[in-house]
Amino acid sequence: MVQNKKHVYFMPGMAANPSIFDKIELPSGTFEKHCLDWVIPDKNISLEDYALKMCSYIKHENAILIGVSFGGILVQEMAKHIKVEKVIIISSVKSKSELPKRMIFAKYTKVHKLLPTGLVNNMELLAKYAFGETVPKRLALYEQYLSIRDKYYLDWSIDTIVNWKQTQYQENIVHIHGEKDPVFPIGHIKDCITVKNGTHTMIIHRSKWFNEHLPTIILQ
Numbered sequence: 461m462v463q464n465k466k467h468v469y470f471m472p473g474m475a476a477n478p479s480i481f482d483k484i485e486l487p488s489g490t491f492e493k494h495c496l497d498w499v500i501p502d503k504n505i506s507l508e509d510y511a512l513k514m515c516s517y518i519k520h521e522n523a524i525l526i527g528v529s530f531g532g533i534l535v536q537e538m539a540k541h542i543k544v545e546k547v548i549i550i551s552s553v554k555s556k557s558e559l560p561k562r563m564i565f566a567k568y569t570k571v572h573k574l575l576p577t578g579l580v581n582n583m584e585l586l587a588k589y590a591f592g593e594t595v596p597k598r599l600a601l602y603e604q605y606l607s608i609r610d611k612y613y614l615d616w617s618i619d620t621i622v623n624w625k626q627t628q629y630q631e632n633i634v635h636i637h638g639e640k641d642p643v644f645p646i647g648h649i650k651d652c653i654t655v656k657n658g659t660h661t662m663i664i665h666r667s668k669w670f671n672e673h674l675p676t677i678i679l680q
Contacts, residue, residue: 465489466545466678467520471496473529473551474617475608480528483667486675494519496531498608507620511537518542524678527552528663529643530617533624536633546678547633551641551660554629558648563622605664634677638662653677 468491470481478495486493496517501510515538518525522545527535532552539547553559608614637649638658646654655662655669663670 465492467492467494467523468678469494469496469518469523469525469535471514471525471527471531471535472498472605473527473531474621475606475614476528476531477605477607480605480664483671484663484674485671486678490675491678494523498613500608500610500613501616503612505616507534507537507624508540510534512541514538515541524548526550529660530621533621533626536626536629539630545632547630548636548674548677549633550636550663551638551644551658552635553624553644553649554633554635554651555626556624557627558644558650559622559624560643560645560648634680636677638666 468486470478470484470493472478472480472495475498478497481493481495484493496514499513505513511534514534518538522543524546525535525539525544526548527533528550529552532549535547536549536554538544635649635652636655637644637646637652638655638660639646640657641660641662643660646652653673655666658666658669
């Protein structure tokens with residue numbers, strides 16, 4: 461029955477649009493899939509206030525929130541404002557202790573503020589920021605996925621990630637992580653479902669794994 465369907469909201473990673481979820485298929489009799497999109501943040505908005513704003517796009521009670529990378533950080537913050545059934549993060553982090561050393565270094569040196577985010581129309585650079593990859597043969601493919609190229613948004617996103625303060629994470633969180641993730645190396649990650657040979661872009665390249673496992677993970 462339709463009213464018993466579980467509503468699953470997907471949030472893409474930094475600079476990415478919801479097309480990264482195009483190949484993710486959930487059984488339609490059990491789940492209803494909803495995709496969220498990035499909204500350009502107001503000047504100097506905090507992550508907390510941004511998350512509260514994004515909660516207005518969640519139209520169902522006790523929804524399941526799924527976020528990739530920076531989207532994983534965002535859905536955890538959203539879950540602090542609304543009642544959700546479960547939070548699932550993919551290729552992301554659950555606390556500041558899982559951030560890699562280079563991001564902690566950036567926090568204290570402010571080196572991330574020197575990144576040339578004004579060159580956001582350089583797809584190779586954007587792919588490196590968002591996906592941790594510099595694979596020329598995939599740039600045309602990534603151009604389809606990385607459509608949020610506003611300089612202020614990118615500066616805000618990078619600054620927000622390196623300065624994330626969360627130390628404790630929610631009990632109802634499930635973390636799925638690739639063992640070959642170059643953005644958030646798995647050596648820093650605790651308590652996760654590991655995807656063999658998975659990279660930071662596994663939501664795109666390993667959709668078969670997610671289609672096989674996500675329904676069970678959601679229902680557990």
